Amino acid sequence: MGKGRLEAFSDGVIAIIITIMVLELKVPHESTPAALLPLLPVLLSYVLSFIYVGIYWNNHHHLLAASQRISGGALWANLHLLFWLSLFPFATAWMGENHFAAAPTAAYGVVLLMAAVAYWLLQRKLIGLEGSHSMLRRAIGSDWKGKLSPAIYALGIALTWQAAWIGQLLYAAVAVMWLIPDRRIEDAIAG
Amino acid sequence: MGKGRLEAFSDGVIAIIITIMVLELKVPHESTPAALLPLLPVLLSYVLSFIYVGIYWNNHHHLLAASQRISGGALWANLHLLFWLSLFPFATAWMGENHFAAAPTAAYGVVLLMAAVAYWLLQRKLIGLEGSHSMLRRAIGSDWKGKLSPAIYALGIALTWQAAWIGQLLYAAVAVMWLIPDRRIEDAIAG
Amino acid sequence: MGKGRLEAFSDGVIAIIITIMVLELKVPHESTPAALLPLLPVLLSYVLSFIYVGIYWNNHHHLLAASQRISGGALWANLHLLFWLSLFPFATAWMGENHFAAAPTAAYGVVLLMAAVAYWLLQRKLIGLEGSHSMLRRAIGSDWKGKLSPAIYALGIALTWQAAWIGQLLYAAVAVMWLIPDRRIEDAIAG
Amino acid sequence: MGKGRLEAFSDGVIAIIITIMVLELKVPHESTPAALLPLLPVLLSYVLSFIYVGIYWNNHHHLLAASQRISGGALWANLHLLFWLSLFPFATAWMGENHFAAAPTAAYGVVLLMAAVAYWLLQRKLIGLEGSHSMLRRAIGSDWKGKLSPAIYALGIALTWQAAWIGQLLYAAVAVMWLIPDRRIEDAIAG
Numbered sequence: 001m002g003k004g005r006l007e008a009f010s011d012g013v014i015a016i017i018i019t020i021m022v023l024e025l026k027v028p029h030e031s032t033p034a035a036l037l038p039l040l041p042v043l044l045s046y047v048l049s050f051i052y053v054g055i056y057w058n059n060h061h062h063l064l065a066a067s068q069r070i071s072g073g074a075l076w077a078n079l080h081l082l083f084w085l086s087l088f089p090f091a092t093a094w095m096g097e098n099h100f101a102a103a104p105t106a107a108y109g110v111v112l113l114m115a116a117v118a119y120w121l122l123q124r125k126l127i128g129l130e131g132s133h134s135m136l137r138r139a140i141g142s143d144w145k146g147k148l149s150p151a152i153y154a155l156g157i158a159l160t161w162q163a164a165w166i167g168q169l170l171y172a173a174v175a176v177m178w179l180i181p182d183r184r185i186e187d188a189i190a191g
Numbered sequence: 192m193g194k195g196r197l198e199a200f201s202d203g204v205i206a207i208i209i210t211i212m213v214l215e216l217k218v219p220h221e222s223t224p225a226a227l228l229p230l231l232p233v234l235l236s237y238v239l240s241f242i243y244v245g246i247y248w249n250n251h252h253h254l255l256a257a258s259q260r261i262s263g264g265a266l267w268a269n270l271h272l273l274f275w276l277s278l279f280p281f282a283t284a285w286m287g288e289n290h291f292a293a294a295p296t297a298a299y300g301v302v303l304l305m306a307a308v309a310y311w312l313l314q315r316k317l318i319g320l321e322g323s324h325s326m327l328r329r330a331i332g333s334d335w336k337g338k339l340s341p342a343i344y345a346l347g348i349a350l351t352w353q354a355a356w357i358g359q360l361l362y363a364a365v366a367v368m369w370l371i372p373d374r375r376i377e378d379a380i381a382g
Numbered sequence: 383m384g385k386g387r388l389e390a391f392s393d394g395v396i397a398i399i400i401t402i403m404v405l406e407l408k409v410p411h412e413s414t415p416a417a418l419l420p421l422l423p424v425l426l427s428y429v430l431s432f433i434y435v436g437i438y439w440n441n442h443h444h445l446l447a448a449s450q451r452i453s454g455g456a457l458w459a460n461l462h463l464l465f466w467l468s469l470f471p472f473a474t475a476w477m478g479e480n481h482f483a484a485a486p487t488a489a490y491g492v493v494l495l496m497a498a499v500a501y502w503l504l505q506r507k508l509i510g511l512e513g514s515h516s517m518l519r520r521a522i523g524s525d526w527k528g529k530l531s532p533a534i535y536a537l538g539i540a541l542t543w544q545a546a547w548i549g550q551l552l553y554a555a556v557a558v559m560w561l562i563p564d565r566r567i568e569d570a571i572a573g
Numbered sequence: 574m575g576k577g578r579l580e581a582f583s584d585g586v587i588a589i590i591i592t593i594m595v596l597e598l599k600v601p602h603e604s605t606p607a608a609l610l611p612l613l614p615v616l617l618s619y620v621l622s623f624i625y626v627g628i629y630w631n632n633h634h635h636l637l638a639a640s641q642r643i644s645g646g647a648l649w650a651n652l653h654l655l656f657w658l659s660l661f662p663f664a665t666a667w668m669g670e671n672h673f674a675a676a677p678t679a680a681y682g683v684v685l686l687m688a689a690v691a692y693w694l695l696q697r698k699l700i701g702l703e704g705s706h707s708m709l710r711r712a713i714g715s716d717w718k719g720k721l722s723p724a725i726y727a728l729g730i731a732l733t734w735q736a737a738w739i740g741q742l743l744y745a746a747v748a749v750m751w752l753i754p755d756r757r758i759e760d761a762i763a764g
Contacts, residue, residue, distance in 0.1 A: 012206030015585030031674035054652040079245040093218040101222035203397030270436040292413035394588030461627040483604035
């Protein structure tokens with residue numbers, strides 16, 4: 001079974017997710033620069049989510065590039081990941097419109113956590129298809145980022161109830177950690 | 192005529208359908224966890240529809256993978272299927288916002304039924320192009336799931352007027368039946 | 383210059399156009415079957431536009447399948463066509479929400495007319511690139527449908543001011559004319 | 574690393590951006606021709622943005638067609654460009670709904686400026702991967718359009734505070750400058 005359509009469909013869904021988030025930037029009725037100020041938290045949460053969805057697209061790109069085989073189960077593991085990613089626009093808007101209050105920040109963390117779990121399940125499924133001596137398995141390596149991220153999300157969700165900014169700081173820190181390009185798979189493919 | 196663009200266009204339409212359904216999850220104005228509670232029926236109907244659209248994408252993927260020939264008539268049979276799938280966001284939102292009342296549940300069933308009929312027509316069209324000894328024909332086999340589903344949808348629509356939850360239960364049962372991976376076509380291609 | 387991305391981008395835009403039109407089917411707040419009745423004109427205009435956009439996608443598919451060369455000018459001729467197609471959701475919604483009144487029906491006809499002109503310009507551009515002895519040129523043939531359609535649209539726009547239903551009838555008649563599969567290009571490619 | 578998915582994902586995002594802008598053309602409740610008049614500034618800003626997004630898609634198409642190598646950094650440079658393009662619908666709607674007032678016109682210019690900077694960064698990244706003797710490097714040439722445009726945008730933003738129409742005129746002038754097909758890369762690939 002070819003992976004072409006799986007990639008194309010995922011590209012489509014992720015492209016729509018990353019783009020419809022911007023619809024939450026509601027056009028102000030006034031035409032003064034000051035009218036943009038109340039939009040700042042919405043813009044900030046959009047930027048954070050844009051980066052996160054970008055990270056997922058990049059990692060998905062690398063993951064599939066290193067995979068040869070796809071199965072019916074992998075299609076569903078992929079759809080499961082797309083489901084959690086599809087909740088980003090909702091979680092982003094709720095957090096942005098409520099000026100990063102505690103409950104929306106925690107909900108945002110839950111979406112981050114579940115997407116990370118779904119990604120890990122997809123990765124495990126694909127490694128299972130490729131085998132333990134595959135290029136993909138070597139490329140993933142110890143996957144310390146993939147293991148650390150859910151723990152930090154969980155910590156962030158818990159600490160949100162103390163102070164929401166701690167959760168937000170932790171979410172941003174994980175994003176920065178992933179923004180540093182992941183050369184593992186690129187190197188494994190090239191070498 | 193190549194099937195590449197038919198697949199790409201269908202991927203695009205299905206990706207948009209599956210993603211815009213999430214826009215019905217209207218962002219609450221309060222920032223308390225309790226504000227999420229009224230969204231629960233909307234979320235539930237979203238999950239059910241996400242799974243159904245995912246099933247259609249998976250089956251469409253397999254169906255086209257096993258097909259070699261496309262005709263002008265097949266393009267229209269495919270557009271006919273996409274038309275009924277495009278009514279999922281409407282039917283999902285109506286059912287979710289009205290807490291699974293009878294009329295919206297019946298309407299949801301009608302969309303399920305018509306999409307199943309449209310899929311069956313597309314499948315018949317493609318089998319007609321491939322021939323009765325084709326890999327596709329063998330892969331489809333007795334197609335008991337494809338024959339049983341419309342009957343259960345029709346039963347669900349009828350029983351909705353007795354109690355809406357019976358219809359919903361039947362729709363969910365069909366989804367579970369399809370979630371079990373369909374190895375027929377995969378096996379036929381591999382073997 | 384490859385035509386692959388031109389096709390992929392057009393597929394994406396047309397997929398979005400055909401899908402966002404359904405967002406005009408506003409979910410009713412009541413949960414009775416009667417609540418669907420006021421939606422009937424919106425649904426009817428959606429069906430007509432779905433068929434029209436489907437016709438454009440089919441014809442675009444055939445046109446590009448028979449083309450070998452693309453130029454910068456062809457990219458713009460294609461974007462020009464996509465621009466007019468992008469006005470379908472607006473024209474469809476205006477006509478549907480106003481129960482097929484005269485002015486919206488005329489506006490719908492103008493969008494149909496301009497899309498037909500844009501398609502003709504794209505076709506001419508591509509024939510110019512392929513040459514007058516090309517497969518594409520032979521496949522297009524006399525193009526009586528392409529020449530007749532704009533004339534009927536113009537007639538429909540004019541007669542709308544007498545009675546809107548005449549315009550709508552003419553638009554529907556052109557759609558039916560195109561729905562009959564166009565075997566010209568398919569035959570030219572096959573033979 | 575293949576560039577296929579980078580192109581497909583960018584096509585998807587740009588297709589959505591160019592299409593959702595039309596949703597700002599809010600359907601009027603009246604059904605008279607006069608009801609379209611207040612939409613004229615919104616339509617005008619839509620046309621300008623459609624052309625700009627079309628220009629970016631065309632240039633992106635050419636840029637990637639002349640590139641052979643992609644890196645993790647190039648994926649992020651591309652996402653950075655898509656981020657600024659994703660703000661077009663917001664900036665377009667704000668400018669159109671406020672009848673081209675000064676602040677929205679300046680904000681529109683800022684989005685134009687940042688998109689131009691992001692495009693330049695992506696181009697530089699890709700040239701860096703291809704090498705200074707590459708086809709891409711020769712195809713880009715002196716890139717006077719790419720260097721002149723940001724300067725004119727900056728001038729437009731500054732002069733907007735004198736009179737908004739000067740900024741709009743300058744933005745339109747840059748669009749016209751780019752509409753003249755850029756044969757550099759086409760020629761370099763062909764020759």
